[in-house]
Amino acid sequence: MLFLLASAIVLGAAPADLVTRFDAIGAQALASGTAAGLSIAVVRGGDIVYARGFGLSDIAATAPATASTPFAIGSVSKQFTAAAILLLANDGKLSIDDPLSKYVQGFPPNITLSNLLNQTSGLHNYPNTLEHAWPLSGPINSDRILAILRTDKPDFEPGARWEYSNANYALLTVVVEKASGMTYGEFLQSRIFRPLGMTASGYGYGGWTTLQPATPYAGLGSLAPQVPLISLDLFLGAGGIISSSTDLAAWDLALMRGSVVPSASVAAMWTPGHLNSGALDQYGFGFVTDAHNGHRELWHNGLAPHAGGYCLNAIFPDDGLAIVVLSNGYGFDGQADRAVRDIFETYYPPTAAELAAGFTPAPDEDEAIRGRVKEWVARFASGNIDRAQLAPSMSEVLTPNIVAQSSAILAQYGEPRKFEYAGKQSIDAGTLYTYRVEYESTALRWIFVLAPNGKIARARFAQWEPYFFTH
Numbered sequence: 001m002l003f004l005l006a007s008a009i010v011l012g013a014a015p016a017d018l019v020t021r022f023d024a025i026g027a028q029a030l031a032s033g034t035a036a037g038l039s040i041a042v043v044r045g046g047d048i049v050y051a052r053g054f055g056l057s058d059i060a061a062t063a064p065a066t067a068s069t070p071f072a073i074g075s076v077s078k079q080f081t082a083a084a085i086l087l088l089a090n091d092g093k094l095s096i097d098d099p100l101s102k103y104v105q106g107f108p109p110n111i112t113l114s115n116l117l118n119q120t121s122g123l124h125n126y127p128n129t130l131e132h133a134w135p136l137s138g139p140i141n142s143d144r145i146l147a148i149l150r151t152d153k154p155d156f157e158p159g160a161r162w163e164y165s166n167a168n169y170a171l172l173t174v175v176v177e178k179a180s181g182m183t184y185g186e187f188l189q190s191r192i193f194r195p196l197g198m199t200a201s202g203y204g205y206g207g208w209t210t211l212q213p214a215t216p217y218a219g220l221g222s223l224a225p226q227v228p229l230i231s232l233d234l235f236l237g238a239g240g241i242i243s244s245s246t247d248l249a250a251w252d253l254a255l256m257r258g259s260v261v262p263s264a265s266v267a268a269m270w271t272p273g274h275l276n277s278g279a280l281d282q283y284g285f286g287f288v289t290d291a292h293n294g295h296r297e298l299w300h301n302g303l304a305p306h307a308g309g310y311c312l313n314a315i316f317p318d319d320g321l322a323i324v325v326l327s328n329g330y331g332f333d334g335q336a337d338r339a340v341r342d343i344f345e346t347y348y349p350p351t352a353a354e355l356a357a358g359f360t361p362a363p364d365e366d367e368a369i370r371g372r373v374k375e376w377v378a379r380f381a382s383g384n385i386d387r388a389q390l391a392p393s394m395s396e397v398l399t400p401n402i403v404a405q406s407s408a409i410l411a412q413y414g415e416p417r418k419f420e421y422a423g424k425q426s427i428d429a430g431t432l433y434t435y436r437v438e439y440e441s442t443a444l445r446w447i448f449v450l451a452p453n454g455k456i457a458r459a460r461f462a463q464w465e466p467y468f469f470t471h
Contacts (some may be wrong), residue, residue: 014042014049018346022050025342028335030054034219034462035309035329037065038336041245042343043322046257048249057214057328059223060264067246070200070213071326072232074239074302075266076248079269081237082286084116084176086265087191088349093179095208102176106150106169108158110173113175115158116168118273122160123167124152125426127234130391130451139205140233142174155426159276162283164425166238169286173237184237195253195260200244202340205233206241208307216308218397219329226330230306239304245324252322268360270298270317275299287315292341293350295319306325312336316342321347334445334462359436359443365421372449376459377416383407391455398459401402406461430457438463 008234014022026040041048051067088094094103098109107123115121126171132148149167156163173184180187186202193201202211216226232240232410243251254260261269269285274354282289287298299314309327316322323343327334379385383403387395404417417436423434424447430451438446 010199014044018280019050021346022225022343023052025339025416026052026054029325029327029332029339032332032335033223033328034335035332036219036223037069037214038309038325038327038329038332039065039067039071039245040272040326040339040343041067041249041324043249043252043256043320046253046349048246048253050245051249053245059215059217059225065214065278065328066462068200068244070202070211070242070244071311071327071328072208072213072216072304072308073243073248073313073326074235074245074304074308074312075166076300076302076311077235077237077239077241078302079286079300079313080192080241080251081172081176081184082269083118083192083261083265083282084174084180084184084187084237085113086175086268086285087261088179088264090262100171100175103175106146106148107171108154111158113172114273116172116175118162118281119164119166120159120162120270120273120275120281121165121423122158123149123157123165124153124155125128125163125165126152126167126170126463128430128452130430130457132235136230136234137228138231138233140231142170142177142233142236145170145234145236146174159274161275162273162281164283166235169238170236176237187295188241192251192260193247196247198243198247199252200242201247202242204236205231207240208232210241213308214328216304216306217326217330218330218336219309219327222402223329226306228306230304232304232307235304235307239302243326245326248313248324248326249322252313252324255315256275256317256320279290281302287396292316293343293348293360295344295348301333301336303333305330312340314340316344319347325361331460359420361420361436362423366395368420369433369448369450370435373433374416374419374447376456377419377437377446378459380406380459381410389456391451391453391457394449394455394457394459404428410424410461413444415439432458 037057039053042050053065057063057065057069073411096114101109111121180241217223272280272289290297301312303310309329310332314323325339420436422434432449435446444461446461451457
């Protein structure tokens with residue numbers, strides 16, 4: 001049985017009523033059963049006003065999750081890699097307009113560092129274990145990753161369109177090392193972690209062995225440990241960092257203040273990129289540039305499979321507000337997103353007009369995908385699972401117990417009333433499709449990942465929330 005454990009660090013105390021409210025938000029997220037443990041930190045008005053852990057960082061050891069528990073933060077790492085590049089640009093050791101070929105050979109010569117930062121390079125995403133035999137354990141030299149990445153053909157010409165790819169930030173990791181003369185981990189410690197007192201933060205396999213972060217769990221009903229563990233070295237600076245909620249809160253404060261990373265560089269990180277056509281995309285340098293109920297927001301989420309759970313870092317710089325939610329649960333995405341929304345709306349309740357604005361479906365929906373999504377929503381509701389359509393890894397995760405639990409949960413909602421397409425994106429396992437499915441009493445976010453061979457590599461549902469990006 002999972003029970004609630006809470007450990008608090010309140011540095012610049014929020015009012016007691018807000019602390020009670022934030023405690024309830026954390027407890028609600030834990031009660032979802034999608035993570036064994038989580039940690040929340042809130043920055044407001046120049047202080048960390050709330051930081052607390054809930055649940056367990058390790059079930060077997062009954063170790064509590066606290067505000068200082070290290071978690072593998074997945075793609076939240078990208079903002080640190082972007083910052084490292086900009087720090088080196090300020091040092092005069094590189095320019096973001098430099099070609100990648102100045103530092104790394106074997107990739108298209110017309111890719112710039114800016115293309116990598118903005119995710120417009122065209123480089124194919126990784127690591128998809130259906131495409132390559134990636135090294136997965138122990139110390140992994142970046143040369144082994146580069147050798148495999150060089151065999152992938154680009155998906156499009158640099159700047160032609162935006163497409164999320166971990167390869168971009170993996171290569172930026174190597175650029176940091178070439179330009180600085182340090183390892184990526186040493187650079188982070190020297191220029192960011194130590195100056196900010198981020199003692200629960202580290203990088204890669206070495207950071208894992210030193211910090212012993214929270215154990216990752218499947219978070220799909222059974223909270224089974226995700227084994228075997230994957231070395232964080234595989235993800236390089238695209239997803240290989242470990243940190244705690246209080247450390248990330250300190251990082252968010254530093255970004256808003258322009259300390260450690262100069263304000264001009266932070267502004268560049270928080271500015272959307274441009275395609276060759278002149279069109280804006282929504283991605284800055286390691287951040288999604290966004291707005292929530294009229295408030296400017298910069299955010300990124302992350303998930304390092306078999307190393308960590310779903311994590312989310314959101315900054316509202318014009319309001320002096322930042323919210324960090326970290327977990328060790330693979331299926332925690334809807335809960336983290338809800339926690340950020342609920343904490344934000346504690347300070348800024350939505351207006352009647354904002355509540356009525358609703359959801360706008362994404363364009364260019366594929367009717368064949370829509371049909372398949374509708375089929376599988378019905379299959380989950382009835383428990384009639386066609387395993388021939390599942391990738392082996394998904395079939396293994398989708399145990400009879402989880403199928404029964406999913407069917408029981410969906411039974412309370414009744415028949416779906418509306419399917420709305422929310423978009424697609426490329427991730428490590430294939431193409432992720434997101435749908436908003438409306439029922440009489442609620443709306444759910446359904447995601448389906450189709451592998452290149454057409455098999456379903458991932459499928460899950462959660463309460464509909466406004467935040468969702470990539471792993």
